[in-house]
Amino acid sequence: MREGAVLIRAVITLGLLAIAGDAVAQAPEEIRLWPGKAPGSENWTRPEVITTSPAGDRTISNVSDPTVTVFLPSQGSATGTAVVIAPGGALRVLGWDNEGVKAAQWWNSKGIAALVLKYRTLQTMSDGGRGRGTAPSGVGVAAAGPRKELEIRNGNANPEPDDPALREVLQMGIADAQQALRLARRNAAAWRIDPARVGIMGFSAGGGIAVGTALAERSDASPDFLVSLYGPSLQDVNVPAHAPPLFIAVGSTHFNVTNGCLALFAAWKAAGKPVEIHVYDQVSAGFGMTKRGLPVDSWTDRLLEWLVARKLR
Numbered sequence: 001m002r003e004g005a006v007l008i009r010a011v012i013t014l015g016l017l018a019i020a021g022d023a024v025a026q027a028p029e030e031i032r033l034w035p036g037k038a039p040g041s042e043n044w045t046r047p048e049v050i051t052t053s054p055a056g057d058r059t060i061s062n063v064s065d066p067t068v069t070v071f072l073p074s075q076g077s078a079t080g081t082a083v084v085i086a087p088g089g090a091l092r093v094l095g096w097d098n099e100g101v102k103a104a105q106w107w108n109s110k111g112i113a114a115l116v117l118k119y120r121t122l123q124t125m126s127d128g129g130r131g132r133g134t135a136p137s138g139v140g141v142a143a144a145g146p147r148k149e150l151e152i153r154n155g156n157a158n159p160e161p162d163d164p165a166l167r168e169v170l171q172m173g174i175a176d177a178q179q180a181l182r183l184a185r186r187n188a189a190a191w192r193i194d195p196a197r198v199g200i201m202g203f204s205a206g207g208g209i210a211v212g213t214a215l216a217e218r219s220d221a222s223p224d225f226l227v228s229l230y231g232p233s234l235q236d237v238n239v240p241a242h243a244p245p246l247f248i249a250v251g252s253t254h255f256n257v258t259n260g261c262l263a264l265f266a267a268w269k270a271a272g273k274p275v276e277i278h279v280y281d282q283v284s285a286g287f288g289m290t291k292r293g294l295p296v297d298s299w300t301d302r303l304l305e306w307l308v309a310r311k312l313r
Contacts, residue, residue, distance in 0.1 A: 026072045028104075033066045033179040038120060040172055046123045050096075057097040059089065062123055066176040068115040068183060071104040072191055077111035080194035081312050084115045084180040084223075088204025088231065088286060091169055092122045098288035099203040099229075106289065106300060110313055113191055115184055119176040119209060122169050150256045155237030155267045157260025158208070170234055173205075174212035178221035181213065185220060197312060199225035199244065204257070204286050207231010211264065218242040225312060227303065230286050232260025239271035246275040247306050249299045251283025274310075278302055 044064040051059050068084070085107075087099035094100065096116075104114035150157060160166045177200060185195040200223040202210030207228035212235060214226045223244050230250040246268050250261040261277065268275035280287075280296035291297045307313040 028069050028071050030067050030069045031183065033068060033176055033183065038064070038066055038172070038176070040168070040175075041120055044123055046125075051093075057095070059093045060096050060118060061089075061093040061121060063094065063118055063121045064123070066120050066179070067118045068180045069101075069104075069118070070191070071101075071108050071114045071116065073108040073111045073113060075192065078113070078192040079111040079313050080192065081111075081197040081199070081307070082113040082115065082184045082191070082193040083107055083198070083225075083227070084117055084177060084184065084200040084210075086117045086119060086173070086177055086200065086202035086206030086209045088202070088206045088229075089121070091166060091173065091205045092124060094118060094121060094206075095203065095286075095288065098290060099206065099286075102289040103201070103203075110304060110307070112307075112313065113184070113193055115180050117177055117180050117206075119173040119206075120169060121173075122165065147255060149259055152232075152259055152263045153236075155233050155260075155263040156235055157232035157256060157263065158234040159256060170209065170212070173209040174216065177209050177213050178216070178219075181221045181223060197224055199223045199227065199312070201227035201229065202231045203229045203288060204231050205234070208234035211235075211237075214243055214246075215240065225310065228261065228264065229288075229299075230254055230257050230261065232257055233264050233267075237264060237267040239267050239273060243268065243271060243273045245310055246273065247303060248275070248277040249296075249302070250277075250279055251285065251287065251296065252279050252281050253284040254286075255284070276306055 041064050046062045048063055049061045085100055085103050087094040089095050100116040104116050107114040184198045188195040200210040200213055208231050211233045213223055225244050226246045228248045248261050248265055250258050265275055265277045282294055283296050287296050
């Protein structure tokens with residue numbers, strides 16, 4: 001009897017350990033996106049810089065070695081959906097925590113795998129001067145003088161369309177995002193991902209990069225769904241036949257950005273592609289995962305409803 005009781009206790013203990021392990025998400029893993037140096041930026045030498053705000057949120061600048069940090073949900077909660085997350089920051093910095101890590105944790109809480117993308121950014125000199133690949137204003141940074149909304153043509157809301165350095169780093173960021181989408185699909189079995197349910201979400205300039213992946217020619221790097229948080233297109237919008245369903249959320253008075261997001265919505269709608277937009281009153285800037293005590297705080301609820309309706313969760 002004693003041996004039988006010991007055996008029963010051992011079986012129960014093993015079962016509880018298995019349940020506990022199943023309930024815990026795996027530790028995040030950072031993976032480089034390119035073998036060797038990333039193409040096009042082989043000669044970049046400025047060191048990457050991490051800055052921490054008083055609230056503890058990190059921003060990263062001078063990124064030359066792009067990576068993804070993989071956040072996987074617990075095995076028992078995994079839905080098979082995955083998303084690449086591109087933080088914003090005017091293509092010059094990345095809002096790593098508020099628009100990256102915290103967003104990934106939210107996706108994980110819904111059973112969705114998340115890959116936070118550290119894409120290449122404009123290289124800046126330590127004294128604040130211009131180095132190779134640095135634009136003077138960047139995305140969403142207004143020049144001195146009276147503020148005037150962009151005249152948006154072809155859905156392109158890039159405030160520096162004639163800056164070659166900005167165009168170059170935008171294309172690098174899109175290439176990095178495409179590599180991240182490929183990586184997710186290559187690891188579909190190991191990460192419990194359905195390769196037909198891999199999407200991308202971007203904040204601000206990261207949204208412009210996310211849109212770029214959807215506008216590119218169809219390939220194994222095309223997203224299955226697209227989420228843009230106050231991220232208008234930074235290039236001409238010619239909606240392709242393979243364009244994925246699109247979800248947009250933006251503040252109603254976000255300078256240049258609101259109209260850019262409305263133009264993006266209109267282009268998707270005109271092409272007959274699924275699209276949903278939420279424009280929030282009393283919001284004139286990016287909001288990320290920060291709560292403001294306003295209706296915009298519920299944007300994640302609206303996104304979850306959209307995911308459920310599209311059978312992505």
